[in-house]
């Protein structure tokens with residue numbers, strides 16, 4: 001009997017994703033062009049074009065196309081480490097033995113590259129106004145670890161953080177910034193695009209980002225020397241010689257010209273995707289306004305997010321009891337109240353995809369021994385404990401009360417209404 005795929009493919013089509021790729025047609029043309037001209041490797045017109053157009057769009061001098069945003073962050077860490085601490089011995093990371101201040105509530109790809117280079121992430125708590133690194137906690141951290149010279153900050157879910165305040169703290173303490181703009185491509189702060197505020201910055205073209213190459217990322221910088229180093233390191237660090245000559249450690253991190261073709265076809269649609277995502281955000285805001293919840297906040301006076309993911313946070317007094325172990329959630333339903341676990345279950349029951357907020361890094365088993373600084377100082381002593389059943393730091397609190405809503409730009413208004421309706425039912 002032949003296997004019947006119809007049911008599967010039908011439900012696949014009807015599923016409302018968190019954020020899935022949205023293709024337009026040109027992608028295939030650029031990929032086909034690469035194929036027909038046989039530029040199927042890591043050089044070619046697609047790569048040249050996307051590096052030029054991203055530099056122009058973002059307002060940085062150099063963009064280097066790489067295999068992933070994580071690769072871009074890794075090479076950014078390597079550059080920063082060499083600037084700050086000199087060239088390491090072979091077999092040693094450039095951040096070895098050094099602490100690095102990092103965003104706490106983010107994807108772990110923001111901080112893992114610090115560890116690739118031998119650094120020790122120290123996590124900075126989150127502020128409630130944009131859900132990004134808290135400048136007050138950062139200042140506190142420099143009081144506790146005055147020797148730190150590097151700060152890695154992400155813009156969560158496409159919302160720019162308090163960049164001026166964070167920059168002021170870093171300038172005061174002579175620290176360099178690496179911006180992880182993987183989620184915030186196209187978002188701006190005071191009229192400038194995210195990805196220009198650090199010395200070395202990164203964007204991502206991962207499959208669920210606002211535009212995609214199916215994979216890929218870029219390192220952004222104004223330093224020609226740094227851009228050249230990244231080009232060299234990402235192609236196995238070959239020296240100029242007739243044979244394979246190596247003076248430095250190399251990586252296979254360059255973007256393929258095929259992937260670049262997909263990215264090239266997507267770039268003209270960035271603004272359209274942002275407008276669609278913004279409409280989704282506004283529609284949730286309107287549809288949920290009678291419930292005891294709020295949308296993920298942003299600084300309306302100074303920033304324009306790309307609205308990559310719409311999120312909500314439940315008011316404290318409307319939370320039913322919810323407990324999460326390392327692997328499993330449990331909650332007790334209560335009239336008029338709800339919790340992220342209940343809402344995520346409800347969303348899943350109508351074949352839509354939500355997601356918990358990124359679990360803060362300081363709560364992750366892998367980083368349980370690393371430092372964590374809140375506004376009131378060392379947050380570690382109290383971590384994993386609740387005081388009177390309440391969270392003891394901002395990141396943990398947002399993780400406990402918040403969730404990401406289905407934010408796919410192909411979701412129809414009718415599908416979104418269904419999501420809004422099912423969330424209402426959770427509070428009955």
Ligand SMILES: *Cc1c(COP(=O)(O)O)cnc(C)c1O
Pocket residue numbers: 068069070071106107109110154180182183203204205206215216217
């Ligand atoms: C997606 C993402 C990355 C990593 O990008 P990849 O291209 O998937 O390697 C890094 N940081 C954040 C915050 C991300 O969301």
